[in-house]
Amino acid sequence: MNCDILSTLYVKSNGEILCNDDFGERVSLGSCRQSADDPDIHQTLNNDRYQNIREALKNDRTPWPEVCENCSFFRPDEPYSNDLHQKRIIQKIQIEASLACALKCPECSNLIQIKTRSGGRHFTPEMMADLLGDLKENHYQIRSIEYCGQGEPLNNPRFPELLATARKIYPDTLQRVITNGNHDFAKTINSEYVEETVVSIDGAFQESYEKYRVKGSIAKAFKFLNDAIACQKPKGGIVVWKYVLFETNDSEKELLEAQRLGDEFKVTRLWFVHSHTKNRSKKYTYDNPHTIPIQFSNVKIDSHPSYFRHAITINPDEAPHKITGNDSIKCMIAVDRLVIHENGSINISGWANSQAKLSHVTLEVEDQEVGDLAFVVRRPDVGKLYPVFTEVLCGFDSLLPPSAVSIKPGQVMNFHLCSDKDRVATFALAPQVKVIVPSQVPNRIAGDNSVVCLMHIDQVLIYKNGSISISGWANSQAKLSHVTLEVEDQEVGDLAFTVRRPVINEHHSVFTEVLSGFNSLLPPSAVSIKPGQVMNFHLCSDKDRVATFALDLN
Ligand code: SF4
Structure with missing residues (x-):
């Protein structure tokens, strides 16, 4: 049994540390220090509540009965792993930068939380400096800092200071902002570099957009998206348009228009996301992910984390090995993660690079083409590790449809690294399935x-x-x-x-x-x-x- 909370730290605007951003919000795990006498972060991460989570998951028990069963992050099928404790690695700190929001999205718990939660509405740069300083002193690595919660992060009037504080203490940590984009980019982000900007715009037309994003302006959100693209992309940042699929925004006309606009704006990626709410799209669902009319390779289909409960995640132990190709040209591929969904579709993320110019990777199993992996993720880490490669846009993260062949031993996965003209090399990987x-x-x-x-x-x-x-x-x-x-x-x-x-x-x-x-x-x-x-x-x-x-x- 496993849960994301053991590699994630979820901090509310008032400094409380809760059991992740879903049903577990009703379980407090501690809080940021208010004074020097309070426990430091290492003590908090080892307090009785964290120990209860570890012991329960290790012994295949739910840590918080009647809570975990309803939580999107519960992974009853996954083996127990605990980065936070053993390796002092935090995959993600999620900061609720602000509990305030001007929009009134019907499924959001924001209004209830404003009424029931005490303490500050905005996370302050001082709290950020203390928390990150504490983690640094305790030798924690932080892979990413995400600004997202039950309010709109950019409503925090000191948001650029939060970004700058984090950059100063953990300069190499990826920062991700998830926003509704109904803001002035220059005032809220200023000139700060953000590696990943995700703008939630659920619709391509104001009329359907405002049915969920009540009081929102799609024109403002598009302006913010374009400003983010102009400011962050030249610095190496990625800018994502996140489009949650509801009954009110799922006409074919609107989905095609979103893709046309995404291409015109030059967003790095456009995500269509299956929602789990009552008003979710009934036409495009988790069970038929490849019926969405897709026209551009930067489109990604994703699902709310609750759909991943019974998916199988494989983090391959080894890199695929080269089986064909001209040996005078250096080529490499790494598969970071394979997720085999309950519905049979497969998500594959990783990277491939070569001294020759690559256009895409084709996956074949048992001589049958399963699909193409497009290069849509910038991976500067690859060039740092292997300076022979100059291409930074070498990462893939694609959802491939269920194929006629299941993935098992003896049915090796062949990855063909392709240029515009031909196959440059082929790598083989045998997934760990008996x-x-x-x-x-x-x-x-x-x-x-x-x-x-x-x-x-x-x-x-x-x-x-x-x-x-x-x-x-x-x-x-x-x-x-x-x-x-x-x-x-x-x-x-x-x-x-x-x-x-x-x-x-x-x-x-x-x-x-x-x-x-x-x-x-x-x-x-x-x-x-x-x-x-x-x-x-x-x-x-x-x-x-x-x-x-x-x-x-x-
Ligand atoms: S599954 Fe349980 S332990 Fe994990 S985040 Fe949810 S409430 Fe917390």
């Missing part, structure tokens, strides 16, 4: 023999994080509701019937139910599943177990 295709069908070991039941397991995939994906079918003369998998008397999870398997009924005419297939991802269990173990599958009706089948993985 596959078992059982050589026999499960045996029935319990159940009323007068009721015909059958089942078949097509494939078991075991991922490095311990989660397993099982596909197959089960059918019965009795009405089944689901299949429960048990290994060594411990319940691993339930397999729901989500796949129609009409061919089964053709072969076994005794069955009338067509929706008999499953293809489920189950979280890592206390027992690891490996060859030699017996899996027990209980075919269940609404009331009881109809039959049990056993499968020996040998």
